[in-house]
Structures are given as C-alpha cells and as structure tokens.
Amino acid sequence: MAEGLTVAPAPHIGMAVSTRRIMLDVIIALVPAVLAAGYFFRFHALIVIGTCCVTAIATEYICNLIRKRPHPGQSLGDLSAIVTAIILAFSVPANLPVWAAVIGTAVALVIGKVVFGGLGYNIFNPAMVGRAFLTASFGMMMTTWVTPATIDSDMCVISASSQSVDIRTMATPLAQSKQAIKNGSGAEKVNNQLFVMFTGEVGGCLGETSVLALLIGGLYLLIKRTITIHIPLAVLLSVFVFASIGYFANPAAYINPLVHINAGAVVLCAFFIATDPVTSPLTIKGQWVFGAGLGALIMLIRMLGEYPGAVMYSVLLMNALTPLIDRLCKVTPSGGKPYAE
Amino acid sequence: MALSIEKKLTFPGGTHPNGRKELAAEMRIKAAPAPKELAVMLSQHIGAFCKPLVKKGDSVAAGEKIGAADAFVSAAVHSPVKGVVKGISLRSHVVLGRGPAVIIEPDQQNEGPEDFHKLGVFEDFRLEDYPAETILAAVAEAGIVGMGGAGFPTRVKIEPSSKPVKKTLIVNGCECEPYITGDYRVMVEWAPQVIAGAMLAQKAAGCTEVFLAIEDNKPKAIEAMKNAVGDFSVAGENIKVVTVRTKYPQGGERQLVRALLKKEIPTGSIPPAIGVVILNVATCAAIAAAAVSGEPLTHRVVSVTGEGILEPSNYYCPIGISVRELIEASGGFAESADRVILGGPMMGISIADLSTPVTKTTGAITVLKRGQIEAANYNKVQTACIRCGRCIEVCPAGINPTKIAHTVKNGLIDLAESYYISACIECGCCSYVCPANIGLTGLIKSGKIYLATKDLKVPK
Numbered sequence: 001m002a003e004g005l006t007v008a009p010a011p012h013i014g015m016a017v018s019t020r021r022i023m024l025d026v027i028i029a030l031v032p033a034v035l036a037a038g039y040f041f042r043f044h045a046l047i048v049i050g051t052c053c054v055t056a057i058a059t060e061y062i063c064n065l066i067r068k069r070p071h072p073g074q075s076l077g078d079l080s081a082i083v084t085a086i087i088l089a090f091s092v093p094a095n096l097p098v099w100a101a102v103i104g105t106a107v108a109l110v111i112g113k114v115v116f117g118g119l120g121y122n123i124f125n126p127a128m129v130g131r132a133f134l135t136a137s138f139g140m141m142m143t144t145w146v147t148p149a150t151i152d153s154d155m156c157v158i159s160a161s162s163q164s165v166d167i168r169t170m171a172t173p174l175a176q177s178k179q180a181i182k183n184g185s186g187a188e189k190v191n192n193q194l195f196v197m198f199t200g201e202v203g204g205c206l207g208e209t210s211v212l213a214l215l216i217g218g219l220y221l222l223i224k225r226t227i228t229i230h231i232p233l234a235v236l237l238s239v240f241v242f243a244s245i246g247y248f249a250n251p252a253a254y255i256n257p258l259v260h261i262n263a264g265a266v267v268l269c270a271f272f273i274a275t276d277p278v279t280s281p282l283t284i285k286g287q288w289v290f291g292a293g294l295g296a297l298i299m300l301i302r303m304l305g306e307y308p309g310a311v312m313y314s315v316l317l318m319n320a321l322t323p324l325i326d327r328l329c330k331v332t333p334s335g336g337k338p339y340a341e
Numbered sequence: 342m343a344l345s346i347e348k349k350l351t352f353p354g355g356t357h358p359n360g361r362k363e364l365a366a367e368m369r370i371k372a373a374p375a376p377k378e379l380a381v382m383l384s385q386h387i388g389a390f391c392k393p394l395v396k397k398g399d400s401v402a403a404g405e406k407i408g409a410a411d412a413f414v415s416a417a418v419h420s421p422v423k424g425v426v427k428g429i430s431l432r433s434h435v436v437l438g439r440g441p442a443v444i445i446e447p448d449q450q451n452e453g454p455e456d457f458h459k460l461g462v463f464e465d466f467r468l469e470d471y472p473a474e475t476i477l478a479a480v481a482e483a484g485i486v487g488m489g490g491a492g493f494p495t496r497v498k499i500e501p502s503s504k505p506v507k508k509t510l511i512v513n514g515c516e517c518e519p520y521i522t523g524d525y526r527v528m529v530e531w532a533p534q535v536i537a538g539a540m541l542a543q544k545a546a547g548c549t550e551v552f553l554a555i556e557d558n559k560p561k562a563i564e565a566m567k568n569a570v571g572d573f574s575v576a577g578e579n580i581k582v583v584t585v586r587t588k589y590p591q592g593g594e595r596q597l598v599r600a601l602l603k604k605e606i607p608t609g610s611i612p613p614a615i616g617v618v619i620l621n622v623a624t625c626a627a628i629a630a631a632a633v634s635g636e637p638l639t640h641r642v643v644s645v646t647g648e649g650i651l652e653p654s655n656y657y658c659p660i661g662i663s664v665r666e667l668i669e670a671s672g673g674f675a676e677s678a679d680r681v682i683l684g685g686p687m688m689g690i691s692i693a694d695l696s697t698p699v700t701k702t703t704g705a706i707t708v709l710k711r712g713q714i715e716a717a718n719y720n721k722v723q724t725a726c727i728r729c730g731r732c733i734e735v736c737p738a739g740i741n742p743t744k745i746a747h748t749v750k751n752g753l754i755d756l757a758e759s760y761y762i763s764a765c766i767e768c769g770c771c772s773y774v775c776p777a778n779i780g781l782t783g784l785i786k787s788g789k790i791y792l793a794t795k796d797l798k799v800p801k
Contacts, residue, residue, distance in 0.1 A: 004678075004679070005678075005679065005680060005681055005691075005692075005693050006679050006680050006691065006711075007680075007691045007692065007693050008680065008691055009691075009780060009782065009783040009786070010682075010684075010686075010687060010688050010689055010690060010691075010767075010769050010772075010782060010783075011686060011687040011688065011769030011772050011773050011782060012680055012682055012686040012687075012689070012691065012707075012709060012714060013358060013359075013519070013686045013687070013709075013714065013773065014772065014773055014774075014775075014778070015356070015358075015773055015774050017731075017774065017776045018722070018776050018777075018778065019722075019724040019727055019776045019777050020722070020724075021776070022727075022729070022776055074722070075724075077722060078722070078724050117725075118725060119724060119725055119727065120724065120725030120726050120727050120728065120777075121725065277727045277728050277729035277730065278727055278728050280728075281730075282728055282730040282733055282741070282743070282744075283730060283733055284730075284734070287730075330741070331733055331736075331739050331740065331741055332739055333608055333738060333739040333740045333761045333764045334353075334595055334599065334605050334606075334608070334737070334738055334739040334764070335595070335605035335606050335607040335608045335610070335764075336607065336608030336609075336739075336761060336764065339759050339760050339761055
C-alpha cells in the first residue's frame with residue numbers, strides 16, 4: 001500500500017461552485033440596490049438593512065443552539081440568512097421602525113426556514129414569510145411609504161436620534177394606479193413617471209424602487225450563471241402579457257405594461273425572490289410554469305385586488321404550488337417515459 | 342478552433358470539465374520497461390471467469406492461452422511474455438475487489454514486444470482476404486474485449502444478428518474524460534490499423550455504415566483518421582469520420598447514438614436492440630492485430646497522466662504489469678500526489694494498492710494532487726440540497742439525480758427504481774456541478790448495487 005493516498009468515490013474533480021458562492025453572488029448583486037437605497041432613503045434605510053442582517057445571523061445562531069447542533073456557527077457559512085435579511089429589508093418601507101425589522105427578520109428565519117429544517121427544506125421564501133407577517137401585524141407601518149430624500153430641497157432625513165420626524169408621504173405610483181382603476185381614468189399620470197420609476201426616485205419599499213440598480217444586479221447574476229434566464233424572463237413576460245390585457249382594454253384606467261414592470265417589487269421578484277432555488281421548481285419546464293403563474297397572480301392582484309404587496313402574496317402562493325409543478329413537469333429519461341408517480 | 346456555421350453534433354446535458362489533455366497528448370506511445378512480474382487477472386471482461394489452464398511451475402510462451410473461456414459471454418486470457426508461472430493468487434481489482442490472477446515471472450531475455458515499432462503499419466491490408474467467419478474466430482481466439490472500459494467480449498458484440506440486423510458500426514474515438522490521451526495517441530500513430538480493424542468488424546457483423554466519432558479537441562487525430570480512411574479505397578466508401586462537439590460524456594454509448602444517429606436507445610436496453618454496434622478505437626486496433634497477425638490481446642496502451650505524475654506518458658505495456666511499475670517509469674509521484682485513479686477523474690476508481698495489475702480494460706492511470714482536488718472542489722462544505730436543479734440540467738441520461746440520490750439516502754430503494762435509477766450511467770456530471778457538494782453519484786451507485794444484490798443469498 002502506498003502512503004498518503006486517498007481513496008474516494010468518483011468523480012474526483014468538481015466545479016468551482018458552492019452554496020456559499022451562490023449566496024455570496026446574490027449578495028454582491030444586491031449591492032447596487034443597497035447603494036441606491038442609501039442614496040434615496042438615506043441613513044435609516046441602511047440601518048434597517050443592517051439590523052435585518054444582524055438579527056438574521058443572531059436568530060440562526062440561536063436556533064442552532066436550540067437545535068443542539070454540534071457546530072452552531074457552521075450553517076451561517078452558507079450566507080443564506082444574510083440573503084434573506086437583505087431581501088426582507090428591501091421589501092419594507094424605508095421608515096420602518098427598527099424594532100419591527102427585528103421582529104420581521106426573526107419570524108422570517110424561524111417560521112420561514114428553521115422550522116422546516118433549515119436551508120433546503122423550506123417551502124416558502126423566508127423573506128416573503130417575514131414580510132407577510134409584518135404586513136398582517138403592522139399593517140399601517142408597512143403601507144406608509146416615504147418619498148426619496150432626493151426629491152425636495154428640504155429633505156426629510158429620518159435619523160435614528162431625531163425625536164420628531166417630518167414624514168412626507170406621497171402616494172406611490174402603484175397606489176395611484178389603483179386609484180386610476182377605481183376612477184376609470186388617470187392612468188396617464190402614472191405612465192409619465194416611468195423614468196423616475198426606473199431610476200428609483202419614487203416612493204416605495206426601500207429596495208424595490210430602483211429598477212436600474214436591480215437590473216445591474218440581475219445582469220451580474222446571469223453573467224455569473226448563478227441564475228438562469230428562465231424564471232426572470234418568464235415572470236417579466238407574464239407580467240407584460242397580463243398587464244397588456246388591461247392596458248388595451250382601457251388605457252385610461254390601466255397603466256402601461258412597462259410601467260407595471262417598473263412598479264413595485266416585480267424586478268426584485270423576477271431576479272432575486274422567484275429565483276430562490278429552494279422554493280422554485282427543479283426543471284426548466286417547471287420554472288417557466290412557475291414564472292408564468294407568478295406574473296399572472298401579480299397582475300390579478302394588482303388589477304382586480306385591493307392589496308398592496310401583490311408580489312409577496314403571489315410568491316407565497318406559487319411557492320405552495322412548486323411541489324405540484326415538480327410532479328407535473330418532469331424530465332424524460334433518454335429512451336424512456338417520465339416516471340409515473 | 343475554426344468557426345463553422347454547421348451545428349456540431351452533440352447530446353443534451355453534459356459538462357465541460359477542464360480537459361488537461363496537454364499533459365500527455367504529445368507524448369508518443371513508448372514501450373513500458375520490462376516488468377518484474379505480471380499478474381494476469383482471470384476476469385478481465387463482463388461474463389464468466391476464465392478457467393486457468395496452467396499451474397505453478399509451468400513454462401509459458403508469449404501469447405500462450407493461460408485461461409480458457411467456457412461460457413459464450415466470456416473471453417480467454419493469454420500470457421504477454423515468455424516466462425514461468427509462479428502460481429495463481431489474488432490481486433486487487435477495481436470492480437471485483439480482489440480476484441484470482443495468474444502470476445508470471447518473465448524470462449530475462451524478454452525485451453518487450455518485438456514488433457512494437459511495426460504497429461500501425463497496415464499498408465498491404467486487403468479486406469477481401471478475410472471472410473467473416475475467420476474474423477470472428479480470430480477475435481474469439483485472441484480474447485478481445487471492449488477496451489474502452491466495459492470489457493464486453495468483442496466476439497459476442499460483432500456476432501451478426503437478424504433481430505434486429507446490426508446496421509451501424511460506431512467507432513468511438515471520443516475519449517471524453519479529462520487528462521487521458523491513450524486513445525488519442527492510438528488514433529494519431531496507428532490510424533491505418535484502427536481503420537483496418539473497423540473494416541474487419543464491419544464485415545464480421547454485417548454493418549452497412551460505419552461512423553468514426555472524434556471530439557473536436559483532437560484535430561490531429563481527425564486528420565490522421567481521415568487520411569487513413571482515404572488510403573483504403575474500400576473503406577472510404579462507407580466509413581465516415583465525424584467530428585462531435587467536445588463535451589463530457591460524449592463517449593458514452595447512448596450519447597454517441599444520440600449525437601450521431603439522433604436516436605434514443607430505449608431505457609433498459611443496449612445498442613444492438615436498435616441495430617448499433619459500438620467499438621473503441623483500441624479494440625478495433627486489437628481486432629486488426631488478431632485477424633491479420635494472429636496476435637492475442639496481451640498488450641495495450643495505457644496513458645499515465647495527471648499533475649501528480651512527474652513525467653506523464655503513454656505506454657504500450659503488457660497486461661498484468663502493476664500500476665506501481667508504470668508510475669515509477671513515469672518519474673514517480675509529484676509532491677502532494679493524493680489520488681491514484683484507474684481511468685479518468687470523472688468516472689475512474691481510486692486505488693490505494695499500487696500492486697493492482699493493469700487489465701485489458703485499464704486505459705489510463707490519472708494521478709491528482711491534493712491541493713488541486715481541493716481547489717477544483719472549491720473546498721466545498723456539504724450543505725443540504727438547495728434544489729437548484731443543476732444536476733438535472735447536466736444529466737445526460739435525462740433522469741433526476743437529486744431525487745434519486747435522496748430516495749437512496751432515505752432507504753426508499755423501490756421508489757428509486759421507479760425513478761429510473763437503472764438508467765444512470767454513473768458519469769459523475771451531477772456530483773461535478775452540485776453546489777451543495779452532495780455525493781450524488783456515490784449515492785446513486787450505492788442504490789444500484791443494493792438493487793442488484795438485494796436478492797442474492799449469502800453463501801454459507
């Protein structure tokens with residue numbers, strides 16, 4: 001026998017990709033949007049993001065201790081807690097009190113992920129679970145948005161230490177569009193805001209407003225092959241198609257499909273939320289069905305429903321359908337038929 | 342690589358590991374140093390073990406049959422050298438674990454294969470001199486088996502059949518695994534012999550068309566084979582040299598059939614079921630040597646390569662030479678050499694016993710360094726399956742590796758069966774791309790072994 005040789009199963013080489021690397025790439029892709037959030041919503045936005053991250057790490061560590069894991073810090077290495085934290089932070093208004101962010105993140109981690117068994121076992125996107133909890137519990141706080149600080153010369157800077165805040169709340173483009181549907185007119189006003197909706201100079205949740213920053217991040221993910229084009233394309237195409245139905249029916253009441261894509265969390269969802277590998281289907285065929293369904297649900301809620309936060313509910317509903325999609329959209333073995341189940 | 346408009350032939354799925362062929366690709370085949378001892382395994386093929394024809398103390402001549410094949414699906418083994426039988430004892434074998442081998446001590450006068458330098462010279466070959474029955478008899482007598490790795494007895498494979506007729510012969514020159522270059526050198530240096538063998542096989546099996554598939558990362562081999570086909574006017578009529586896209590595992594038989602013929606072999610079935618015969622280039626060369634010169638299969642080309650070897654080389658060596666002797670001939674281990682693999686890095690089996698003998702199906706010895714394996718594996722920590730679906734995207738067999746692996750992990754083997762676990766070709770693509778570092782291939786292999794052995798009774 002030779003000394004120092006290792007016997008291991010084939011294959012003996014592997015691709016330079018790991019769970020941690022995938023999550024790290026997602027975090028890097030979120031950085032432009034973090035910078036945009038800091039630019040438009042100033043310091044408090046960054047505080048919210050930071051709080052969510054710290055809470056996420058602490059929550060996961062405490063959960064590991066409760067579960068009596070031999071290495072409680074090890075699961076933090078896959079960085080998925082931080083991804084959840086940032087996406088959850090992006091989905092809340094910039095002026096959300098810090099304590100609400102803490103509660104939301106803890107719920108997202110515990111009920112969204114740990115209770116199911118940790119990374120890989122959860123059914124629902126943890127960030128969306130957290131946001132749903134916050135919306136249900138603190139509805140008023142979650143639907144009061146602040147205008148970006150860059151709009152007026154007398155900026156409303158919300159700092160952690162100031163006692164009195166002068167919050168200027170302006171209806172977000174989506175809120176205006178719902179009003180337009182009710183009134184049967186006024187969609188034009190929202191359509192004219194397309195440019196600022198693209199750059200991010202509008203009201204909205206702190207990470208979803210700057211479509212430009214999110215697209216840069218999405219492009220990074222596509223180039224690095226962290227995600228494939230199927231889910232983003234499916235979501236965006238589906239939103240476009242279903243929004244067009246309303247638009248061509250009544251352009252005065254329903255806003256332009258392109259505006260719908262830039263409004264709210266559609267781009268954030270398409271590139272970062274829907275592409276969460278754990279909660280989306282396994283096969284490419286299934287991913288197209290998933291994305292198409294997502295777009296349909298988002299538009300259904302936006303055009304016919306009252307809720308703000310259409311994206312969040314749509315994601316949670318499609319997550320629930322993912323196991324079914326996996327059963328229906330199977331791969332075919334070469335020379336055979338898809339397995340019966 | 343030149344730009345070409347035509348879409349290259351390929352198959353769905355597959356991966357692109359770093360080829361690393363440059364380590365040994367330009368090393369001409371050379372004779373291995375004279376071995377001190379040969380261990381000729383009595384099972385070097387699919388099918389029944391050979392019965393030994395010699396015992397301790399017998400003298401054997403070079404090429405003498407020392408193991409007889411009794412069953413139909415079996416192949417004889419011969420002594421590569423003139424020498425004395427020291428006995429029959431156990432040696433390590435990558436599939437069997439341990440198996441019986443005839444141990445031969447070569448005589449001092451052996452200098453290596455005499456006509457080594459005449460190999461590949463087949464200018465005077467005339468196909469009409471060899472009727473089909475002669476070819477089949479020669480192949481059987483020579484003990485030729487599939488030298489690409491499977492070891493299926495070639496006599497059985499090229500037996501003509503009528504249900505269905507064996508219409509197509511595919512000669513596999515893909516050598517899709519990283520690092521290994523044995524088949525490449527055979528194609529570059531012995532092209533006429535390979536073509537002669539292909540023509541003989543075609544005649545024996547009654548095939549009407551022959552494809553010679555070569556991956557596009559081997560332009561010299563493609564050129565050599567095209568020239569050789571052109572030299573044999575009768576071959577040029579029905580042998581087509583086809584370039585396929587370089588992708589692992591293009592050399593798998595289902596992937597070859599899919600790429601070249603755009604057909605699928607039904608699950609659970611083999612190529613002859615749709616009238617296809619697939620032979621490795623080295624096997625074809627052996628067929629030519631057997632039919633023309635009456636040579637039994639006693640030597641083969643083994644590629645010794647990898648960053649863990651100081652002087653990567655390609656050897657023409659006798660069957661039964663130990664891995665240790667080939668490694669020593671190649672300059673020995675580099676620093677921090679960690680893994681000795683028989684085969685390539687994707688499907689090859691790692692060994693610790695360097696006295697393992699080379700068999701008819703050993704095409705390569707790949708030695709990898711520790712740091713390089715760790716870097717390639719990206720120092721991966723194993724996490725739970727994140728359901729990313731990459732394994733499904735790359736699976737060339739079109740099955741769901743993560744689902745199957747997890748059914749095996751949880752002991753639900755019957756469920757694994759319904760998920761077509763038997764369609765797995767164990768190529769390793771799924772483990773290669775898995776970000777969670779789950780040993781998918783290993784789990785699936787374990788499931789298959791369990792399925793194959795669960796009904797066997799343990800002998801008393």
